[in-house]
Amino acid sequence: MALVFPFPTPFGLGDMVWSVHQALIVDALAAVGVHLYCRKNEPEDYWKLSAVLLALPLVPASLLTHHIPSLLLCLFIAFAVFFAALFSSMMLYRISPLHPLAGYPGPLLWRVTKFSAAYYGAFGKYHIKLKQLHDRYGPIVRIGPNELSIVQVELIPQILGSQGMPKGPLWEGRRILPSKNFNINNHLIGVRDLQRHAQLRKPWNKAFGVGPLKDYEEMLRSRAGMMGSRLDEICGEGVGRVDLTEWTSFFAFDFMGDIAFTSDFSLLQNGDVNGFVRDMEEAQSLPTIVQHVPWLAKITRVTPFLGTKLRKFGGFALEQAKKRAGKPMLKKDLFYHLIQAVDPEFMSNPLPFIMANAVLTILAGSDTTSSSMAMIFFNLLREPRCYKKLQKEIDVSVAEAGGSIPSMEKLGQLPYLNAVINEAMRLQAPVPTSVQRAPKIGSGGKMLGSMFLPEGTNVQVPPYVLHRDPRYFYPNPDSFWPERWLSQESWASGDDGDASDRNGQEGAGGIIHERAAFIPFSTGPAACAGKPLALMELRYVTAMLLRKFNFAFQAGFNAEKWEAGLADRLTMFRGPLPVEITRRGSI
Structure with missing residues (x-):
C-alpha cells in the first residue's frame, strides 16, 4: 500500500x-x-x-x-x-566548451568551484597560489567558475581605471558589520554602483587634501615622538629587544585612534592589554575564506560559533563610532573633515555617517600601514647595504634641517627613502590580492581589449603577482633592490653608488621597470583614498626610527622562515619580528 x-x-x-x-x-x-x-x-x-x-x-x-x-x-x-x-x-x-570562459586556462578543480580558492584563503596562502598559477598558465588564468585573474598591464585601465568596472561581490563576503548596522549604499569600499561610489568618494578625497594633511601631520609627529620615547626607554643605556611587528601595529593603531576617533588607545604605553589589535586580526580570518563564496558569508554571519570574532570586532567599531559621534570637536580629525565635506549639517548628528565608515577607517588606517612598516624594516635588515645607504641619506637630510627630522615635503623628495618604501610595497603589497571588479549589473558585459567579459564574470588583479612579474620588473623581480626605483641616469652614471651597490643587478640597458604595473594602493577611482597620509606616515616613522636607533635581527632569527610565514588575510599578516635596538649618539 x-x-x-x-x-x-x-x-x-x-x-x-x-x-x-x-x-x-x-x-x-x-x-x-x-x-x-x-x-x-x-x-x-x-x-x-x-x-x-x-x-x-x-x-x-x-x-x-x-x-x-x-x-x-x-x-x-x-x-x-x-x-x-x-x-x-x-x-x-x-x-564544457559552452561556458563563456572555456577558452581561458586554469586548473580543472578551480574551474569547477571557488572552494578551491577558499581552501588556500583559509591558510593565508592565496597570494602564493595565484602566483604559481600565473607562472604555469600565463597572464590570464581562470580561477573560478566565473572568475579570471589578470596580470596584463595594458588591461589595468579598463579594469581598474576611470573607464573600468565596479567592484565585484567579494566585498559582500568580507563584510564585518551585521545587516542591521550596514547599508551598502553608504559603504565606500563595498558599494558596486559607480555613480554612488563617486558620490561617497568625494568627501574622502577632500579629507586627504593638502589642508587636512597639515592637521594630521601634527598628530603624526606627536604620536611618532611617543613611539621614539618608549623605544628609548626600552634601550636604556644598552640593548633593547622588541617585536617590531607588534610595535608598528601599536603605533599605527594609536595613530588611527588619534586621527579618526579622537581616542587614545594607549597601545604604545600599555601594550595590547584590551586585545584591540588581536581582535582586529582574528576578525579577518573568516572573511578571508568566505570572500571567495559570498553566499556562504550570510550563513556564517548568523552562525553563533562561526561569527563570534567577526561580531566582536564589529561591535568594537560601532562602539568607537558612537563615542566619536558623542564627543565635542576638540581637533580637526578625519571624521571632522569627512563630515564637513559631505554636509556641515551632519555635525548635529554624525553617527550614521561615522558608523558606515568605522570598520574601513580602522582597517585601512592601521593594519595596512603597520604591515608596510614591518616590511620596510624586515627588508632593510636583511639587506645591510640598503640599510646603511638609507640611514646615511636620512642623516644628511637631518643635518641639513638643523638636527630635526625634515619637513614632510623634504621627506617626499628623498630618493632612496622613497625607493625603499616603494620596493618594500612592491615585494609585499599591503593588500596582496582581493582587488576584484565585475561588469556593471545589467550591462550584459564589457570589452577588455579584444576579449569580451560577460556580465556575471569577476576579474581579479592581484598586486602580489603583478609586482613580481619579470615582464614588468626585471631583473630579479623577487629580490629587494631599491635602486630599480632610481632614475636610469643614476644607473648609468653610478650616482646611486658604486658597482657593488647594484648587488649583481644588470646595467640600465637590461632593466625593465614598468611603473604602471605598480599598484600597492590599487589605482583608478577606487584606489586607496588614504594614500597621501599612508606615505607621509611611512616616510616620517622610517626616518625617525633610523635617525634615533640602530636595528638588528635578534640572534637565531630566520628571515626566510619569517617571510614564508606571511599570510594573506586581505592585508598581509606578519609573525613576530624580533629585533635588537640601540640608541644612536649625535651624528
Whole structure:
C-alpha cells in the first residue's frame, strides 16, 4: 500500500501512478531547470533559493511513495538524485566548451568551484597560489567558475581605471558589520554602483587634501615622538629587544585612534592589554575564506560559533563610532573633515555617517600601514647595504634641517627613502590580492581589449603577482633592490653608488621597470583614498626610527622562515619580528 505523502503534489501529479524511473527523471529535470534559471538570473535572496531547493525534491519524493513504502527512504532518494543532478549539471557546464570562459586556462578543480580558492584563503596562502598559477598558465588564468585573474598591464585601465568596472561581490563576503548596522549604499569600499561610489568618494578625497594633511601631520609627529620615547626607554643605556611587528601595529593603531576617533588607545604605553589589535586580526580570518563564496558569508554571519570574532570586532567599531559621534570637536580629525565635506549639517548628528565608515577607517588606517612598516624594516635588515645607504641619506637630510627630522615635503623628495618604501610595497603589497571588479549589473558585459567579459564574470588583479612579474620588473623581480626605483641616469652614471651597490643587478640597458604595473594602493577611482597620509606616515616613522636607533635581527632569527610565514588575510599578516635596538649618539 502506498503511503499518503504529507504534502500535495502540484498539477494533479498525485492522481497518476508514476514509475520509479519517471519520478527520478522529473527529479533530475527539476534540478537542471534550477541550474538553467540561476545561470540566467543570478539569485540575490539566498534564503528564498534555499527554500526552493528544499521544496522541489518533495514532489518526486511523493511520486516515489507509490513504489517505496518508507517515507524516509523516498525523501533520501529524491534529495540525493536532485542534488546529484544539480551539481552534475553545474560541473559539466563549467568545464564544457559552452561556458563563456572555456577558452581561458586554469586548473580543472578551480574551474569547477571557488572552494578551491577558499581552501588556500583559509591558510593565508592565496597570494602564493595565484602566483604559481600565473607562472604555469600565463597572464590570464581562470580561477573560478566565473572568475579570471589578470596580470596584463595594458588591461589595468579598463579594469581598474576611470573607464573600468565596479567592484565585484567579494566585498559582500568580507563584510564585518551585521545587516542591521550596514547599508551598502553608504559603504565606500563595498558599494558596486559607480555613480554612488563617486558620490561617497568625494568627501574622502577632500579629507586627504593638502589642508587636512597639515592637521594630521601634527598628530603624526606627536604620536611618532611617543613611539621614539618608549623605544628609548626600552634601550636604556644598552640593548633593547622588541617585536617590531607588534610595535608598528601599536603605533599605527594609536595613530588611527588619534586621527579618526579622537581616542587614545594607549597601545604604545600599555601594550595590547584590551586585545584591540588581536581582535582586529582574528576578525579577518573568516572573511578571508568566505570572500571567495559570498553566499556562504550570510550563513556564517548568523552562525553563533562561526561569527563570534567577526561580531566582536564589529561591535568594537560601532562602539568607537558612537563615542566619536558623542564627543565635542576638540581637533580637526578625519571624521571632522569627512563630515564637513559631505554636509556641515551632519555635525548635529554624525553617527550614521561615522558608523558606515568605522570598520574601513580602522582597517585601512592601521593594519595596512603597520604591515608596510614591518616590511620596510624586515627588508632593510636583511639587506645591510640598503640599510646603511638609507640611514646615511636620512642623516644628511637631518643635518641639513638643523638636527630635526625634515619637513614632510623634504621627506617626499628623498630618493632612496622613497625607493625603499616603494620596493618594500612592491615585494609585499599591503593588500596582496582581493582587488576584484565585475561588469556593471545589467550591462550584459564589457570589452577588455579584444576579449569580451560577460556580465556575471569577476576579474581579479592581484598586486602580489603583478609586482613580481619579470615582464614588468626585471631583473630579479623577487629580490629587494631599491635602486630599480632610481632614475636610469643614476644607473648609468653610478650616482646611486658604486658597482657593488647594484648587488649583481644588470646595467640600465637590461632593466625593465614598468611603473604602471605598480599598484600597492590599487589605482583608478577606487584606489586607496588614504594614500597621501599612508606615505607621509611611512616616510616620517622610517626616518625617525633610523635617525634615533640602530636595528638588528635578534640572534637565531630566520628571515626566510619569517617571510614564508606571511599570510594573506586581505592585508598581509606578519609573525613576530624580533629585533635588537640601540640608541644612536649625535651624528
